[in-house]
Amino acid sequence: MSHFLPGFRLRAEGIVALYPHARSATLPLCHLAQEQDGYLSANAMVEIAELTETTPAEVRGTASFFDLFHLEPVGTYVVGVCTNIACLLAGGLELLAHAERSLGVAVGETTAEGTFTLEECECLGDCDVAPCVQVNCRFVRTTTPDAFDSLIDQLRTGAIPEIPRFGLLSRVRRSVGLAVPTEVIATERARVAAEATSNDRAAG
Amino acid sequence: MAKLDAPQIVTSRVGLDDGHTLARYLATGGYESLRRALSMSPAAVAEEVDAASLLGRGGAGFPAGRKWSMLKKDPVTYLVVNGDESEPATFKDRLLMERDPHQLVEGVIISAWALQVTAAFIFVRGEFGLGLERVLTAVNDAYAHGALGLDIFGSGFSLDVVVHPGAGAYICGDETALLETLEGKRGFPRIKPPFYPAAIGLYGQPTVVNNVETLSNIPWIVLNGGRAFAALGKGRSTGTRLFALSGRVRRPGVYEIEMVHNTFRDLIFDPALGGGTTDDVAIKAVIPGGASSPWFGPDLLDVPLGQDEVAEHGSMLGSGSVIVIGANDCAVRAAWRLTRFFQRESCGQCTPCREGAGWLERILRRLETGGGRREDIDLLLDVCDNIAPGLGWPPQQTTICPLGPSIPSPITSAIALCKDEFFAHVEHGGCTDG
Numbered sequence: 294m295s296h297f298l299p300g301f302r303l304r305a306e307g308i309v310a311l312y313p314h315a316r317s318a319t320l321p322l323c324h325l326a327q328e329q330d331g332y333l334s335a336n337a338m339v340e341i342a343e344l345t346e347t348t349p350a351e352v353r354g355t356a357s358f359f360d361l362f363h364l365e366p367v368g369t370y371v372v373g374v375c376t377n378i379a380c381l382l383a384g385g386l387e388l389l390a391h392a393e394r395s396l397g398v399a400v401g402e403t404t405a406e407g408t409f410t411l412e413e414c415e416c417l418g419d420c421d422v423a424p425c426v427q428v429n430c431r432f433v434r435t436t437t438p439d440a441f442d443s444l445i446d447q448l449r450t451g452a453i454p455e456i457p458r459f460g461l462l463s464r465v466r467r468s469v470g471l472a473v474p475t476e477v478i479a480t481e482r483a484r485v486a487a488e489a490t491s492n493d494r495a496a497g
Numbered sequence: 498m499a500k501l502d503a504p505q506i507v508t509s510r511v512g513l514d515d516g517h518t519l520a521r522y523l524a525t526g527g528y529e530s531l532r533r534a535l536s537m538s539p540a541a542v543a544e545e546v547d548a549a550s551l552l553g554r555g556g557a558g559f560p561a562g563r564k565w566s567m568l569k570k571d572p573v574t575y576l577v578v579n580g581d582e583s584e585p586a587t588f589k590d591r592l593l594m595e596r597d598p599h600q601l602v603e604g605v606i607i608s609a610w611a612l613q614v615t616a617a618f619i620f621v622r623g624e625f626g627l628g629l630e631r632v633l634t635a636v637n638d639a640y641a642h643g644a645l646g647l648d649i650f651g652s653g654f655s656l657d658v659v660v661h662p663g664a665g666a667y668i669c670g671d672e673t674a675l676l677e678t679l680e681g682k683r684g685f686p687r688i689k690p691p692f693y694p695a696a697i698g699l700y701g702q703p704t705v706v707n708n709v710e711t712l713s714n715i716p717w718i719v720l721n722g723g724r725a726f727a728a729l730g731k732g733r734s735t736g737t738r739l740f741a742l743s744g745r746v747r748r749p750g751v752y753e754i755e756m757v758h759n760t761f762r763d764l765i766f767d768p769a770l771g772g773g774t775t776d777d778v779a780i781k782a783v784i785p786g787g788a789s790s791p792w793f794g795p796d797l798l799d800v801p802l803g804q805d806e807v808a809e810h811g812s813m814l815g816s817g818s819v820i821v822i823g824a825n826d827c828a829v830r831a832a833w834r835l836t837r838f839f840q841r842e843s844c845g846q847c848t849p850c851r852e853g854a855g856w857l858e859r860i861l862r863r864l865e866t867g868g869g870r871r872e873d874i875d876l877l878l879d880v881c882d883n884i885a886p887g888l889g890w891p892p893q894q895t896t897i898c899p900l901g902p903s904i905p906s907p908i909t910s911a912i913a914l915c916k917d918e919f920f921a922h923v924e925h926g927g928c929t930d931g
């Protein structure tokens with residue numbers, strides 16, 4: 294039995310086909326599993342191992358290295374507050390403390406009803422709108438406690454179209470598979486090499 | 498006086514609402530450069546890039562033309578784009594990927610033609626949801642437009658490009674760690690030698706790794722000529738460069754300005770750029786090139802924004818992020834937070850980096866929160882000296898990758914510029930700054 298649902302399994306196979314070696318698909322497949330389940334489950338890792346021709350232990354070893362993969366369930370919205378240098382100067386630690394009070398959880402925890410998980414982030418690359426807050430890898434640009442609270446209220450009562458639920462990293466899918474067979478590359482290279490030689494001859 | 502008359506080489510579309518769409522890209526000259534490149538020989542395209550003396554924009558500043566010429570001949574070679582941008586306070590590649598993804602894609606295709614690689618990968622930092630979507634859309638649209646895939650624009654040249662999402666680990670910005678990740682492994686930087694992926698890279702094949710901004714310059718260089726690019730800037734630092742300005746400034750943001758002809762003071766104070774410091778506070782320090790770079794005191798504001806110019810003063814231009822620390826900001830807290838960043842992001846392979854970062858973080862934390870001792874300042878320097886013996890710049894390499902030896906930078910800088918603050922923290926039992 295496949296852990297990936299039929300549509301997801303098909304996409305998984307399409308992702309594997311994009312790489313010269315199946316193992317390269319590990320990260321994208323972990324993202325895909327999170328998109329389906331909301332976290333990276335043990336069963337998903339078993340199937341990813343099969344798809345990438347590795348072992349579940351190798352998949353776990355790779356996945357656990359990365360902050361974006363959650364091996365336990367997390368909230369629908371993972372809220373990250375940056376406290377790195379630019380955000381620190383703009384009050385990032387204070388905003389994080391406010392977020393803890395406001396959500397009623399400590400960093401790393403999930404609210405009881407499972408809606409929010411709070412994280413303290415390293416620089417998210419939006420340092421000109423500091424302190425920076427991300428929800429599910431989308432910049433929300435709420436830099437004050439009040440703005441933070443109204444964002445949370447909004448998310449509690451309904452969705453914000455720009456913010457997908459946790460796990461959906463990209464709403465854009467690749468519309469084509471690999472288009473270039475290796476023979477074409479070989480022919481192409483031979484042609485370029487021949488042209489270069491004849492150019493050189495003409496020049497020399 | 499800032500010199501602001503240089504062309505906007507990579508940011509001409511970032512102000513447009515639809516600059517990321519294929520339609521707008523085509524309407525503003527998009528993919529003309531690719532057509533031009535395909536009418537030239539690969540070697541001639543590479544020569545233009547060499548003539549531009551374009552220095553890599555990812556941090557190390559290695560000349561792109563030279564890197565390209567080092568690509569070992571082999572039936573299978575790759576081009577990998579480094580879009581992992583995670584250096585604290587660096588946010589220029591994100592802008593390029595979100596606002597002008599086609600420019601990057603065109604740069605990739607042209608470079609692939611020049612290098613005759615078999616496939617290209619664009620590695621995008623996992624936290625950049627929008628950036629990923631925009632780059633993916635651009636790649637999809639480029640295929641549909643005939644700029645990617647089989648027989649590009651009827652030239653006979655063919656190329657596939659794969660967009661690869663990262664998953665939140667700063668260390669994957671190191672090119673060898675990035676390649677490991679792309680192979681489906683943990684982001685462990687590779688042991689050197691081999692020194693250059695251009696000889697042994699992805700799957701052991703020769704690979705060129707270039708930064709997003711580096712490759713975004715390529716379309717302009719091919720259209721306008723390498724010489725036109727080299728005419729901008731001065732010395733080894735040619736062209737324009739993106740500077741991400743943050744911290745205590747009125748107008749934080751990304752500015753594209755000509756290299757060397759502008760100084761840190763210009764960038765921070767020019768009304769068209771940073772517009773001065775917030776509430777006109779005095780400047781305590783400037784971090785000139787990302788978290789790993791030694792800080793400048795206010796006496797060095799007139800150093801020109803050029804690679805060698807900054808190096809001469811004992812620091813580096815690095816990733817082009819300039820952070821302004823104001824007179825009222827706590828230097829101990831800033832050093833502590835940057836050290837915590839390194840401690841969290843160390844991949845753990847090397848003892849000086851893994852253990853050293855942890856010790857330094859704990860000492861700085863106790864200074865900041867009230868348990869500090871007078872000896873701690875010497876202890877900090879001692880641990881730093883163990884990680885990067887001699888504490889010179891550039892630091893001595895004791896570890897597999899440059900992350901470890903960069904850890905001392907914020908600490909030794911803060912102590913050199915603001916030693917009194919450290920002692921005040923000991924005396925007052927912690928930070929009095931809020």
Ligand SMILES: Cc1cc2nc3c(=O)[nH]c(=O)nc-3n(C[C@H](O)[C@H](O)[C@H](O)COP(=O)(O)O)c2cc1C
Nearest residue numbers: 553554555557579581582583670671672707708711
């Ligand atoms: C710890 C570490 C982090 C790095 N992070 C990045 C990064 O986020 N983006 C980047 O382009 N280069 C980064 N680099 C530099 C890359 O290793 C590499 O030099 C660069 O991508 C080459 O591209 P360029 O020559 O076009 O600059 C990092 C290096 C180290 C050691």
Ligand code: SF4
Nearest residue numbers: 846847850896898901
């Ligand atoms: S220096 Fe640090 S980050 Fe670099 S390889 Fe060693 S342990 Fe990993």
Ligand code: FES
Nearest residue numbers: 375380416417420
């Ligand atoms: S320092 Fe917080 S987003 Fe860059």
